[in-house]
Amino acid sequence: MDSLAIAVVEWVINLVRAYAIAGLVFAILFVTLFIKQLDSGAQGWALGFRILIIPGVVAFWPMFAIRLLRGKGHPTEKTAHRLAAKQSAGAQ
Amino acid sequence: MGVAYKAVQWNRQKLVYDIILLTTVVFYLFFFEGISLHLSSDLDLKGIWIRAFGSAAFILLHIILSIGPLSRLSSKFLPLLYNRRHMGVTMFTLALLHARDALAWYHDFGNLEPIVSLFVSNTHYADFVRFPFEALGGMALVILFLMAATSHDFWLTNLTAPVWKTLHMGVYLAYGLLVGHVVLGALETNPHPFLSAAVGVGFVWIVGLHLITALREAEKDGVPLFSQAIKSNIDADGFVHIGSVTDIPENRAKIAVISGERVAIFKYDGQISAISNVCQHQNGPLGEGKIVDGCITCPWHGYQYLPDSGISPPPFTEKIPTFNVKIQGDQILVNAIPNPPGTPVVPAVIGQE
Numbered sequence: 231m232d233s234l235a236i237a238v239v240e241w242v243i244n245l246v247r248a249y250a251i252a253g254l255v256f257a258i259l260f261v262t263l264f265i266k267q268l269d270s271g272a273q274g275w276a277l278g279f280r281i282l283i284i285p286g287v288v289a290f291w292p293m294f295a296i297r298l299l300r301g302k303g304h305p306t307e308k309t310a311h312r313l314a315a316k317q318s319a320g321a322q
Numbered sequence: 323m324g325v326a327y328k329a330v331q332w333n334r335q336k337l338v339y340d341i342i343l344l345t346t347v348v349f350y351l352f353f354f355e356g357i358s359l360h361l362s363s364d365l366d367l368k369g370i371w372i373r374a375f376g377s378a379a380f381i382l383l384h385i386i387l388s389i390g391p392l393s394r395l396s397s398k399f400l401p402l403l404y405n406r407r408h409m410g411v412t413m414f415t416l417a418l419l420h421a422r423d424a425l426a427w428y429h430d431f432g433n434l435e436p437i438v439s440l441f442v443s444n445t446h447y448a449d450f451v452r453f454p455f456e457a458l459g460g461m462a463l464v465i466l467f468l469m470a471a472t473s474h475d476f477w478l479t480n481l482t483a484p485v486w487k488t489l490h491m492g493v494y495l496a497y498g499l500l501v502g503h504v505v506l507g508a509l510e511t512n513p514h515p516f517l518s519a520a521v522g523v524g525f526v527w528i529v530g531l532h533l534i535t536a537l538r539e540a541e542k543d544g545v546p547l548f549s550q551a552i553k554s555n556i557d558a559d560g561f562v563h564i565g566s567v568t569d570i571p572e573n574r575a576k577i578a579v580i581s582g583e584r585v586a587i588f589k590y591d592g593q594i595s596a597i598s599n600v601c602q603h604q605n606g607p608l609g610e611g612k613i614v615d616g617c618i619t620c621p622w623h624g625y626q627y628l629p630d631s632g633i634s635p636p637p638f639t640e641k642i643p644t645f646n647v648k649i650q651g652d653q654i655l656v657n658a659i660p661n662p663p664g665t666p667v668v669p670a671v672i673g674q675e
Binding site: 236304315 | 325326327328329330434435437438441442445467468470471472474475476477479480481482483484485581582583585598600602605642643659660661662663
């Protein structure tokens with residue numbers, strides 16, 4: 231077997247593992263302590279909901295970490311009409 | 323959202339949907355096992371279940387990909403769209419079980435970790451016929467994971483619907499990868515004409531259905547793919563001529579493209595109001611819904627908005643852009659520039675200029 235290929239694949243898999251472990255630590259802290267700061271929909275202690283979003287938070291944890299550091303909530307969607315309305319309001 | 327998130331917002335429809343879905347999947351898996359053992363009794367049970375999980379996921383993916391365009395072509399398919407996310411998560415689970423068992427069956431021996439063995443046991447990446455189909459399946463599984471992991475409404479809010487939809491469009495890339503995975507894997511080891519024909523028919527069905535739907539949607543928007551676009555009829559005051567009030571049934575809408583997006587022009591209680599056609603939940607087509615209890619109701623998941631303000635009734639907090647409307651004779655005119663989301667607009671009264 232190609233030893234270079236093995237080394238590259240092992241390195242990539244270890245990188246993904248490190249990202250996922252860091253994400254899991256962040257996700258557990260996020261769903262227990264910080265989620266309400268970013269999303270007012272996370273009211274109460276709905277355990278099933280918090281467990282359900284952990285895999286996604288593990289995948290996208292840098293996005294939430296940056297939002298927490300910047301003190302920002304969730305964004306509003308950008309559609310053609312929202313952008314046109316914003317542009318029009320700004321021009322007035 | 324204005325209400326607290328739950329793991330699943332259960333209702334009767336979702337329960338019935340999930341019971342039918344899971345019963346069908348379990349029936350298929352055992353039917354596959356029974357048929358396989360009947361055809362060849364010396365087959366290993368583990369190998370049969372790897373194929374059962376994989377084929378169930380692949381068939382379910384075809385159904386999932388068909389629901390969107392079928393719902394565009396006929397509202398009869400909307401009930402299937404309602405809880406498609408649970409179908410997606412079920413499909414990912416089947417694919418994961420297929421991958422887990424295949425890893426254990428084909429790669430859990432020797433000195434290498436199974437996941438490393440998967441990617442290095444066949445390194446003919448430059449050879450079409452001997453291309454490592456396992457890697458294609460692995461990449462598809464990553465996409466399906468991202469979709470399943472972000473299927474809760476929390477993700478629609480935190481990624482926003484357009485970004486969420488773009489991420490979930492990855493399903494088409496996953497489908498392409500899985501067609502390659504099946505053609506270079508299962509069909510090469512088992513070149514039965516029936517299997518090849520089934521995969522081919524499935525591919526033609528998915529591509530054909532999407533093409534037909536895209537052509538029809540383009541025609542509806544006045545931008546047909548194979549002829550000249552219909553120009554918007556904007557007057558000197560910046561209003562777009564939509565058509566006659568008689569064109570719109572009571573409590574329903576006419577859809578027109580204004581300012582680069584579809585607008586839903588609703589007729590109700592002798593009045594006309596116009597709002598952006600894009601539901602804030604999953605960007606569903608509001609203009610294909612109807613007014614229920616005084617609210618515009620999205621045909622996809624029932625999200626509601628007041629027609630004269632684009633605001634969801636309390637406790638919900640969604641807001642969508644509105645449009646100024648006027649009526650001349652029986653002709654409806656809608657301002658080409660949208661108002662900021664949630665801006666109240668006095669409805670145009672029919673028969674009163």
